[in-house]
Amino acid sequence: MLYKQDDLEIAISTMHQENLEFLFKMFSNDSWKLHSILIVNQTLGIPLVSNYKNIRVLNIEEFGLSKSRNLILKQAKGKLILLSDDDVVFLPDFKTTIIEAFNSFMELDVIRFQFLKQGILAKNYPKESRSELNWFQILDTSSVELVLKTESIEKFNLSFDEDFGLGASFAMGEEAVFLADLKAKKGKLGFVPETILRHPNDTTGTKSTSKEIYQNQSAVFYRIFKQKYVLWILLKLFFDVKQHKIKVQQLKSLFSEAIKGKKAYVNHTKL
Template sequence: MIKEFKKGDLEIVLSTMDRDSLDFLIPMFSFSHFSNFSILIINQTQPDKLLVSNYPSIRIVNSFEKGLSKSRNTGFKNAKGEIILIADDDEVFKEDFENTILEAHNKYQEAQSICFAIDDFSGFLFKKYPSTAKTRLSFLDISNILSIEISFKKAALDQLNIKFDTNFGIGSPFAMGEEAIFLSDWRKQKQSVIIVPKVIASHSRFSTDNKLNFKQRYYVQGAFLTRISKYGYYKGVFLKLFFDLKQNKVKLNQLFAAIKSANKGKLDFIQMQK
């Protein structure tokens, strides 16, 4: 019997830090009170600065670990919703986001993970999305998906024991790439990951990638490509170089340094696994 998802089946798993009040949720849900939604907040904090909730729909886990991927995993472990949406504490949800997500999961029942679209606070799409739902994703598609675009079925996650790789993400040895690894792990286990290009939230255009210089980016890329080696390390590095050259993100005289940084990231990741 096919499960029909309905309001109440979606849970937002939200990562934040050092909060002692729920007031940060108010601008995130400008169209409704936040207590109208099921939200699990992972608050990475100190023992003397705990976040509490007086709302049954808002659950809190105060965590004393650091690292965004660790926060995500703590959220997945404690989540109760049938459909999970990954969230950050600085996005603003669209009024119809919940219906959009539930309708997509009802329409594409075979998909274990559905990724949506976001825009910036000026109303411009964050990136180029497919014009219609895309059910066969390429490596480049997977690599460009952001955490806050991702939803998935909790039962499948638990059954397959899929988690964020804590070596990747903010506060980890390799500061990016955790989303693509997470989704690649779904696909390695023959699970359907699709994109439904409907906007569910707005977010600023600031990103971790913008904070890293080209050597740091390629250092992470080397580790990332080694982690998902199915796609070929050297092929991935040269594809990255090709697109970065095309978009003027690296210059010709930086190519050797970029490859050297990628190789260092590869070797450091291999050593870390030992």
């Protein structure tokens, strides 16, 4: 059975919202009225309320991006779930793009799309569609690029690891861990080179120091690759030097920070 536009639900994770005005910037020409939207608002203050039939709101007092995403996975009603932050801007034909992709690649459980930053593609994406992603592409995936099949989430009993993500013990990497779990359960993750949104703001990774990045990334590597995590630390160091993200003089200290991150993760999961 082919998917229809009404099968897509847009799931937005946000914090401390008291009204729906943030939606006006996310959707062009008041098109937010035409979409099925689920909002998880993490707040200790005034709850967010919706008087629109197409917009459901869940207010929770727990914080953490992965906690928000997991509530979305439990409460979503759409056959397809688009994971979104509250600061993205959707392109006019994003829904058509997503539906056509899933109807073209019916075997896929999750599809990764593209997004723009400052008017250009945010990353060095593959040029053609793919029915399988390698580890480098999985590790480079952002949550706002992902659209999930609800039936696949239930089939594989998937959830986000709440040790990872903004507001958690390790502030990044929740997408990679989620997709690694999907891969381990023989789920199918693909890529379609179509752009669905603009993301104007910096990500957690771009705001973090090199020390923080290596501590967090090492925990992600250990969670996914176990004892092979050191190889991935070395690969990251190599590519970061090659791409001039870090200096050769930083290699020793950043490797030490990575080992600290792995140890912190091990100690955390023992609690």
